[in-house]
Amino acid sequence: MKAVSQAITIRDVARKAGVSAATVSRVLNGNTGVREPARIAVERAVKALNFEPNLNARRLSLGRTFTLAGIVPFFYRPSYVERLRGLESVLSPSPFDLVVYNVESVHSRDRFFDELVRPDRFDGVVVISLRPEDAHVRAFARSGVPVVLVDAAHPKLPSIHEDSVLGGYIATRHLIELGHRRIAIICDELNAPLSIIGSHANQSRLEGYRKALTEAGIPIDPSLFREGPHAKHLARSLARDLLLAPDPPTAIFAVSDTHAMGVLEAARDLGLSVPRDLSVIGYDDIEVAEYLNLTTINQSLFESGKRGAEMLLAMLEADKAGEGQTAPAPDAPLTEEIEIRLVVRGTTSAPPHGR
């Protein structure tokens, strides 16, 4: 038998404390002027009744939801889990709940942008690895809900992101410095719908790769470029192709650690020893990278989520302070660059002799 006890309200507390509901509310909200005896009576009653104010009533009354949204593609992939972990680390001690929305298509992205960025839904939202279009951004502004971008950028929105061109450059540069000249690159599909709405990190890393080669006077060989969906087994077959070609690369830059895992498999399949016969560098530095002893680029995944959440909380704080007085948004919203760094492990070395 479910004997659901009727929830107690602020009026019950008021009665017990011998004051009005308004006074109870005031002490609950740490309000300034409440005389000592009243305050004490209220605190006693609250404790005695184990009272907790009804959250939905507060939400309606205050016009705040105490909830934040995170909009993120493929939330279950290790790199996104790591970013979410960063979010969680700052939100968990805050009064805000986080609800995560998983986008797997352009359609769901649009739906989320439309339906979620409303003041009665969320106090703020963080968008990860997705680039809102101008129309979205205008709607965000109209809604008054602060939005911050993690691993993406827009001129009108605060954001925290890496310099992906630099990342691609550093990775490629590392291989060049080791003595490689035939360096292949394996990317996510450039024209997949989610690549297009995504952070464009792929394209930028490719650009960095080209830049490094050009700078070193190494001609860009289109046959050393492959693209395929974000999946190990596909990267594996792309790498296999590459390695079976007449003039195979001595090094492969994989645009994510997941891709790199596929490359490692392909090498194993073909009996190639890494790094002796083939150097491999990944990107992201997800947890398994260390286990696999994979050389990679660390892009501060956790930190990016952490900073994103911090920026959002700061904006919320500022809004609360500047209540009503329509703070003119700065022309150039806060944009931060996150640190990236090369992590040299065991899958890269000088190329085989005579290559």
Added chain:
Amino acid sequence: MKAVSQAITIRDVARKAGVSAATVSRVLNGNTGVREPARIAVERAVKALNFEPNLNARRLSLGRTFTLAGIVPFFYRPSYVERLRGLESVLSPSPFDLVVYNVESVHSRDRFFDELVRPDRFDGVVVISLRPEDAHVRAFARSGVPVVLVDAAHPKLPSIHEDSVLGGYIATRHLIELGHRRIAIICDELNAPLSIIGSHANQSRLEGYRKALTEAGIPIDPSLFREGPHAKHLARSLARDLLLAPDPPTAIFAVSDTHAMGVLEAARDLGLSVPRDLSVIGYDDIEVAEYLNLTTINQSLFESGKRGAEMLLAMLEADKAGEGQTAPAPDAPLTEEIEIRLVVRGTTSAPPHGR
């Protein structure tokens, strides 16, 4: 300049449609009797104004939150991510949002159980891999908020979980059938706080291991049992110890794939070839298991989350139907067992000759 447009309300719609707010509400809620012309006028106005009812007002008025909580330890670990993915798959097309709470200590578990399981907070909660105590369960019942357990059990609560004893048995049995007799086991710390409040899967798997050995007439050698925190590098050193002992095991049962990864590393460190010199079986079948070609036990992680969410939605549905009339809770709440199965891959084989 933030030009926040004032949100439109049901009254605006009513005015535009030339009806009362009550009527608007009725059509919005798909209510039975609203005459055609009124309905159409309202639908027009709703569309024209792009009206979306204020969620917080609905919450307060209806006494429902349209939000569910997930309470889970170490949410970022691959096995929990997989369970959460199962939850997400059923919740995402539902009208419910999910907020995930990460527990890393007994204290946070208690706090979440106390603060979250309240009708003004959540319409339902799913608890993963955590065993609430009787006092908690009584409080849950008083709150009237339905709670379902995933990967844990309690006589008074609906749940979905594996038979961990059987899992441990099957894993061990596999090694025995291959011909092994010196079979070690590496567990999570049995006395760590979170093991104690956890699902006790560890202890049960250990029990299954003992059962299989006993049944096969193999004496249980305490020196073949090791326990340590859930971390690869620790499992690695435990395994190293084991393998360096005078009479080392020919096979190791690791109680999670993560532990198994540590074992694999230890074998590599010592120049042992797996499975030729050492067989290794893990548990969970997380994504990397396939990549590592690890033999393991698949415990339907995704499915468990999926079923947990489905059970909760069904309870919510039932509650809505039986409104008010205090449905007598069944004496024995719904308990389902999830499928587990042995996945034989490349890390197990017959023991070396002469062992």
Added chain:
DNA sequence: CTGAAAGCGCTTACAG
């Protein structure tokens, strides 16, 4: 079928 009114449980100007 439909509207006016009360109610959900808070918060906060407004008086005093």
Added chain:
DNA sequence: CTGAAAGCGCTTACAG
């Protein structure tokens, strides 16, 4: 300092 009252934006018995 403190209380009575209005208001947040819905929903839903209650009349008609």
